[in-house]
Amino acid sequence: MWKTGLLLLFWGLLTSGELQQEETEPERRSLPPSGKLDFGYVPQGVYQTLAYYEPGVIGLLFHMVHAFLYVVQPNPFPEDLVIKVAKDKFGAIQSEYQKPENIVLTLQAIYYETGFVVCAVLGLLFMVLLPLVGLFFCLCRCCDNCGGEMHQRQRKNADCQRGLLTTLLFATSLVITAGVLCAYAANQNLSSQLKGMRRLVSSNLRDLQSFTNETPTQVDYLIAQYATAKNKVISDLDNVGPLLGGKIHEELGKEVCPAMDGALRMAGAMRETKDALENVSMSLEVLQEATGKLHFNLSLVRFSLNRTLNDPGCNDEDSDATTAQLCLSIRSSLAQLHVSANFTRLPDMNNQLESVNQLMKTDLSNIIQKGYSSFNDTPAMVSDQMRNVFEGARGMLDIIGTNISSFSKVFPVHSTMANFTNFISHTHSKIEDSYPEIDQIDFYRWICCIGLCCMVVLILAFNFLAILCGTIGYDKHASPTTRGCVSNTGGTLLMAGVGFSFLFSWILMGVVTATFLVGGNLEKLVCEPFHTKQLFKVLDTPHLVNPEWRNFIPGYMYNDSDLDLTVESLYSNCKENRGIYSAMRLDKVFNVTPFLNSSLYTKEVGKMFNDVKIDLRVIVLLESEGKQNLIGFSETGVDRINYAAYLEEVNKGVTQVDLLSYANELEAQTDLMPKGPLQTSLKGHANSLRQIHSQQVVPMEQAMSMLNQSIRLLERTASDLPNKVADVLATIEAAQYLISQNATQVVNQETEKYKQTIVGYFRQYIEWVRTSLTMEVAACKPFSNIVDTVEIVACSFLVDSLNTFWFGLGCCALFLLPSIILSVKLAKFYRRMDTEDVYDDILAYDTMTRFPRASAPPRHIDW
Numbered sequence: 001m002w003k004t005g006l007l008l009l010f011w012g013l014l015t016s017g018e019l020q021q022e023e024t025e026p027e028r029r030s031l032p033p034s035g036k037l038d039f040g041y042v043p044q045g046v047y048q049t050l051a052y053y054e055p056g057v058i059g060l061l062f063h064m065v066h067a068f069l070y071v072v073q074p075n076p077f078p079e080d081l082v083i084k085v086a087k088d089k090f091g092a093i094q095s096e097y098q099k100p101e102n103i104v105l106t107l108q109a110i111y112y113e114t115g116f117v118v119c120a121v122l123g124l125l126f127m128v129l130l131p132l133v134g135l136f137f138c139l140c141r142c143c144d145n146c147g148g149e150m151h152q153r154q155r156k157n158a159d160c161q162r163g164l165l166t167t168l169l170f171a172t173s174l175v176i177t178a179g180v181l182c183a184y185a186a187n188q189n190l191s192s193q194l195k196g197m198r199r200l201v202s203s204n205l206r207d208l209q210s211f212t213n214e215t216p217t218q219v220d221y222l223i224a225q226y227a228t229a230k231n232k233v234i235s236d237l238d239n240v241g242p243l244l245g246g247k248i249h250e251e252l253g254k255e256v257c258p259a260m261d262g263a264l265r266m267a268g269a270m271r272e273t274k275d276a277l278e279n280v281s282m283s284l285e286v287l288q289e290a291t292g293k294l295h296f297n298l299s300l301v302r303f304s305l306n307r308t309l310n311d312p313g314c315n316d317e318d319s320d321a322t323t324a325q326l327c328l329s330i331r332s333s334l335a336q337l338h339v340s341a342n343f344t345r346l347p348d349m350n351n352q353l354e355s356v357n358q359l360m361k362t363d364l365s366n367i368i369q370k371g372y373s374s375f376n377d378t379p380a381m382v383s384d385q386m387r388n389v390f391e392g393a394r395g396m397l398d399i400i401g402t403n404i405s406s407f408s409k410v411f412p413v414h415s416t417m418a419n420f421t422n423f424i425s426h427t428h429s430k431i432e433d434s435y436p437e438i439d440q441i442d443f444y445r446w447i448c449c450i451g452l453c454c455m456v457v458l459i460l461a462f463n464f465l466a467i468l469c470g471t472i473g474y475d476k477h478a479s480p481t482t483r484g485c486v487s488n489t490g491g492t493l494l495m496a497g498v499g500f501s502f503l504f505s506w507i508l509m510g511v512v513t514a515t516f517l518v519g520g521n522l523e524k525l526v527c528e529p530f531h532t533k534q535l536f537k538v539l540d541t542p543h544l545v546n547p548e549w550r551n552f553i554p555g556y557m558y559n560d561s562d563l564d565l566t567v568e569s570l571y572s573n574c575k576e577n578r579g580i581y582s583a584m585r586l587d588k589v590f591n592v593t594p595f596l597n598s599s600l601y602t603k604e605v606g607k608m609f610n611d612v613k614i615d616l617r618v619i620v621l622l623e624s625e626g627k628q629n630l631i632g633f634s635e636t637g638v639d640r641i642n643y644a645a646y647l648e649e650v651n652k653g654v655t656q657v658d659l660l661s662y663a664n665e666l667e668a669q670t671d672l673m674p675k676g677p678l679q680t681s682l683k684g685h686a687n688s689l690r691q692i693h694s695q696q697v698v699p700m701e702q703a704m705s706m707l708n709q710s711i712r713l714l715e716r717t718a719s720d721l722p723n724k725v726a727d728v729l730a731t732i733e734a735a736q737y738l739i740s741q742n743a744t745q746v747v748n749q750e751t752e753k754y755k756q757t758i759v760g761y762f763r764q765y766i767e768w769v770r771t772s773l774t775m776e777v778a779a780c781k782p783f784s785n786i787v788d789t790v791e792i793v794a795c796s797f798l799v800d801s802l803n804t805f806w807f808g809l810g811c812c813a814l815f816l817l818p819s820i821i822l823s824v825k826l827a828k829f830y831r832r833m834d835t836e837d838v839y840d841d842i843l844a845y846d847t848m849t850r851f852p853r854a855s856a857p858p859r860h861i862d863w
Helices: 002-019 056-072 079-088 091-095 100-112 114-142 158-224 226-238 240-309 321-336 350-360 364-376 378-386 393-408 413-472 485-532 534-539 552-557 567-575 598-610 624-634 643-652 659-671 677-718 721-740 743-775 781-830
Strands: 835-838 853-855
Touching (some): 056 114, 056 485, 056 781, 079 534, 100 114, 114 485, 158 226, 158 413, 158 743, 158 781, 226 240, 240 350, 240 378, 240 624, 240 677, 240 743, 321 659, 350 624, 364 624, 413 485, 413 781, 485 534, 534 567, 567 781, 624 721, 643 677, 721 743
Antiparallel strands (some): 835 853
């Protein structure tokens, strides 16, 4: 019945965990970038059980007992032997024990149990022989033998013997005391740990309760996270323009953008050409007019200087030779005062400027920007064209959610959980009801163990009291017949201890032998293999429980013994707190793979994209008017202008000589002349040249600089202009052809990527559900905790305490033998004797003639 309930629990849990969906859609969560969905963390229950036991100080005794058992039984765990015995179930061995294979099996078992057998035989011999020895010892003493004669021979080392025997008996008693304390500690530890067992049991049951309470919450969380994938899909469908259209725009832009940029640069070159032509025309007009004025002014200066140099002060015989020489030098330099550049012979560029101005009436930049805008509207165009396709997407997602929810109604998870909770509560109440009976049984056990310890304590009391009385009542001057009452009492107590030792020791050894065989074999055959997991290997042996079952767990629960589900794997998976679906291999009962198949959810999504048809032929990158404008620019004739003639004139300079330098030199020569009208006139001419330079030459140089820049700009622009325009137009045509004719491949490629992204959200959800079912949902840690708790209670609480008890009690029983021997010998030195050795007084010591004789003790009147 419990098996059926457990299967229904797991079955219903898993199906609802994967297939149920909430009717109300939660608010859209903030999602991480790059299409990676964040489903958060599955809520986990907090399990209180700490399946770990630390024995504390008594653990030293446990380790000591384990070491002793290893000495007794050093053989490894007999896995093959246990398997053979378990398969035969002892029946064949008992009924057909004479078969050779059964004899061999029996010998193997005896060989493994050699240490235990030897110890058990020794214990039985102890139990049988010690009472017999005690009986014969009593009969022997009744016949005044075996130390029964109340006579003690006096020896010189009697005091030494007495002290040695006392010390040895005291040491032996201490060892026995340690043993009884060990047994008492084990007895108390077992009782206290059994009380602590209630806490472990309650904690495990609370964990099972948490397991049943948290599992529906985890299931609901898995269900709710479908909305995360759904909302992300709806969000991407609503933003199909930026997502899909943006990708298409990005791919096409790798060829379109360079073409459009080239056309835009050509439009800029056209504007620059217009500006340059205007500058050339204006500069040329200014320079031609300024050249005439400059030529006229320079002619006037030359004429004036020539007339001044004809002054008698320069040519008179009475004039200074230096002045005449200077005048001659000035006259010879007048030929330099001429205009250098001749701009009047340069052709104008009015025709080219008129052609460019005619082209500029058409706003080519605006036409190109329209092409940019048309191309940049690709995302909006894609969004508009796909709006009709995706109108039913939300309804389709709701239908998928409804289909998922329909599967969850097949199995009543919550009712199953409620039944399992009731089962836990009923089990808990039954366990609670059994506690009084367990306490009563433990009380009886505790009384028996205390009784055994009291037997040893009684013997120890006799020993310690005897040693105390013998030590206090010792009188070195007293003879054996005159020993005091206190010393005699000590000897009597020793003999009483010997008597009780004979009475109790065989009982103690019987208890020790029985508990040793039980506790030792449990430790070696159960507890130790559990820690090394060899016990799991035995349990996982094929055909062990049932000859027809390869693995008994799946054979018993699923009727499929070939399923790879072993005790060790189940325990290990639960120990790692993995989900019970993977730990119990519940896919055999309910295979969620068909429900977690992405094709179930992506088939409908794929149908939406089958009808996607994106037409980009409405995009026009460059209208015919813009193309004609570019062609007209190449035909303006700017490439046929004689730029070399312009540059040749510009490079000549305004005048043949720098007027400012010439004026400075003229003034310097004038300063060498004697002061007079000649000097004054020449300085006036120098100032005139400076004025001409500042007012006419400097503006002309500025105009020539502007002309030079414009000519060079035009030269660069006009260089191979028809071919440049042809290349731009060819690139535009290629980009336009790509959009109009060959964009289908790009569209299909990006649409497939977009579809895979949408489908990927469902796959992420499905994979997350699968991983959560495997690792997080219904984590079966409580079940491994139950196994660990059973191991702690059975091995750490019961077996270790039991083994420690017999170890301490066995130590007491063994050391009772030397205690008996030492007590009997020491009693001779404590008890008052009936006779003693008396020597006659002889002058000469003669060992041949001196003999002791017995003497009775003195009368009471002589004491």
